[in-house]
Amino acid sequence: MLEILYIVFMMIFLFGITIFVHEWGHFIVAKKCGLVIETFSIGMGPAIWSKEIDGIVYKIGAFPIGGYVSLPQLDPEGMEKMQGENENDRKQLPDISPWKKIAVAVAGPFCNIVFALVLAVLVATANEPANIALIGSVDTNSVAYAEGLRPADQIVAVNGNPVKSWYDAQVETLLGGKDHIITLTVLTGTETRDIQIQANDPKDGDYLLEGVSEAIPCVLGRVTPGSPAAEAGVEPDDIVKEFAGTRVVDWAHFTELVQQHPDQTVSMKVLRGEELVTLTVTPKYDEGMDRALIGVSLGGSGAMPWSLSGSPIEQIKSDASSIFRLLKALTTKGEAKQAAGGLGGPVAIFTMIWFALKLGIINALGLIRFININLAVLNLLPLPVLDGGHVCFALWEGITKRKIHPKVVGTLVNVFAILLITAMLFLSWRDVDRNWNLSRFFKKAPAEQPVEPQNAE
DSSP: OHHHHHHHHHHHHHHHHHHHHHHHHHHHHHHHTTOOOOEEEEEEEEEEEEEEETTEEEEEEEEEEEEEEEOTTTSTTSHHHHTTOOOSOGGGSOOOOHHHHHHHHHHHHHHHHHHHHHHHHHHHTTTOOOOOOBEEEEOTTSHHHHTTOOTTOEEEEETTEEOSSHHHHHHHHHHHOBTTEEEEEEEETTEEEEEEEEOOOGGGTOOSOTTEEEOOOOBEEEEOTTSHHHHHTOOTTOEEEEETTEEOOSHHHHHHHHHTOTTOOEEEEEEETTEEEEEEEOOEEETTTTEEEOSEEEOSOOSOSSOOSSOHHHHHHHHHHHHHHHHHHHTSTTTHHHHHHTOOOHHHHHHHHHHHHHHOHHHHHHHHHHHHHHHHHHHTSSOTTSHHHHHHHHHHHHHHSOOOOHHHHHHHHHHHHHHHHHHHHHHHHHHHHHHHOGGGGGSOOOOOOOOOOOOOO
């Protein structure tokens, strides 16, 4: 129970920091530029806590899905009116130069990028293994095996689009499979070749190939006290590179090798930080489980949309390329439908944070870094309700020397705000339905078919 409470607290805390950093950027630059600030809110909806200091209302909203800084000179009849906060007389407020407005609008995304860089530095110090698109196992009776796909092969491109992780390979397969036929560019040793193969139907929930599994990096988690692994000197976070003289491909391959050497003393090479350490271990046969064991569990992170390796800049580039790839897909004929179907809302975000925390704090920090870059990029889109929209309004004013009428700005902001809220509600419903299949309660039961009369014999 305490573990669940801890994870829930950390979910809200980590996401709340992301929102705080963004809104603090707007707030501090607005203050420096002399803008009137009415409200600084973390969370949306009615306040569960609020306090007024020097004419500014600081509050925490009931719904932890966003936040806002109420700036009447930047948004004269926009979001603050929807929140029921329209206290100042807009006609009496001093004019603000368009360049100051741009600085305030850009400050939020900029702070998210700076925060993401800090998180990337923390992640880089953890020395997590690189997450490449490596094949773990291939069923010998599968089409993939017949086409020549083998364990330890690395997928470097799908339909000509380079991929750096298993997640990338899933995305490109989902978006680019015409009639679910894809072209894999596979690296075997130093040789590269193309394989044309049929992908699984995305409706089945598996976007890659039948009989093919991802190579899960053999990062060790818990080491059981008193076990053969503990006696051999194995430590958590060791990465198994070789067992009994055989190169280890992934976790499944490692467990197979252990089964081949019950009660035999064999060598085992692990990567510990930057050092390759050679150990000797004796797997012990457990009659109750009918298998050989050394007393370790799987650690690591598996395939995630966010990178846990590389320099801070490489991590940021990886995060940004993911969101730009999605935006490109949403505006590309033939990819838009599949891309829209893969979108997630607040429920999906909190679910990802939950699972990332279960995998460890470094994984969670990597996800929060990923979310910060996504938030920065999306907020700079030229839509009226987003920061990019305010940049466009200010640029128009700076270039033409003419202000856009406040009612026009207010109407556009409110219309797009309603569309955004509607989209969030729809995505949240779809996320919940994906997890718990609630839509089944709203489907009509099939009509009963009339019973055909039976002839008596």
